[in-house]
Amino acid sequence: MTGTSAALTPPADAIPPVRHPEAPAPGELLGAHYEHCFGCGGGQPHGLHLAARAGEGVTVTAEFTVTPDHQGAPGLAHGGVLATALDETLGSLNWLLRVIAVTGRLETDYVRPVPVGTVLHLEAEVTAVSGRKIYSTATGRIGGPDGPVAVRGYALFIEVKVDHFIDNGRPEEIQAAMSDPDQVRRARAFEVNP
Numbered sequence: 001m002t003g004t005s006a007a008l009t010p011p012a013d014a015i016p017p018v019r020h021p022e023a024p025a026p027g028e029l030l031g032a033h034y035e036h037c038f039g040c041g042g043g044q045p046h047g048l049h050l051a052a053r054a055g056e057g058v059t060v061t062a063e064f065t066v067t068p069d070h071q072g073a074p075g076l077a078h079g080g081v082l083a084t085a086l087d088e089t090l091g092s093l094n095w096l097l098r099v100i101a102v103t104g105r106l107e108t109d110y111v112r113p114v115p116v117g118t119v120l121h122l123e124a125e126v127t128a129v130s131g132r133k134i135y136s137t138a139t140g141r142i143g144g145p146d147g148p149v150a151v152r153g154y155a156l157f158i159e160v161k162v163d164h165f166i167d168n169g170r171p172e173e174i175q176a177a178m179s180d181p182d183q184v185r186r187a188r189a190f191e192v193n194p
């Protein structure tokens, strides 16, 4: 059974997404948005280390290898970890719009169990934009990029300003991030770009 809630149906006045002219070229790795991100950061030993790559239009592909740290049942990936992989992949799409956005709603279908040692091949696209609301979908396959579908995700991201993080994050991490000029420059550049 699949299907999404009404909250994930774009309104009638939604428009197709527009790839930002300075978005990374198709095929380019996007890199981590934050070193300590559980989804993509290199500084998280048990994190997903998910690597996303720009695709054509407003699409990305990504890969994530399930390790023993990611188990729920013996030898199988935890559903919450798979949701994280979907969330991270969907979130990376906003890089191509050059917009800072956070997940407002995420819905998932779990179609097949995902064993430890599996590479989850993900693809995602933005389907519509309405003001600050960004609608997107993702699919995760096992056994190769054209293998059987294991998970699907449907999301609504909401555009925010950098202040969202500054106002709500724990001061220790915010101060560390603010003292990283690359992190601040990138975030501010995204914020002011039309």
Ligand SMILES: CCCCCCCCCCCCCCCC(=O)SCCNC(=O)CCNC(=O)[C@H](O)C(C)(C)COP(=O)(O)OP(=O)(O)OC[C@H]1O[C@@H](n2cnc3c(N)ncnc32)[C@H](O)[C@@H]1OP(=O)(O)O
Binding pocket: 007, 033, 034, 087, 088, 091, 100, 101, 102, 103, 104, 105, 131, 132, 133, 156, 158, 160, 162, 165, 166, 174, 177, 178, 183, 184, 187
């Ligand atoms: C130095 C610092 C460096 C910083 C460097 C940053 C790097 C870039 C990091 C990115 C990180 C990504 C990481 C992976 C993606 C996550 O995992 S993000 C983390 C998980 N998400 C969150 O923590 C978000 C928590 N929620 C919130 O903060 C607030 O609810 C939100 C989402 C910002 C919305 O609040 P708001 O701005 O007050 O907006 P609001 O008016 O409530 O809603 C706007 C619209 O969205 C709709 N909406 C909002 N929520 C929902 C919902 N759940 N369902 C349906 N509709 C909704 C509203 O109905 C409204 O619709 P309209 O009335 O406009 O038609």
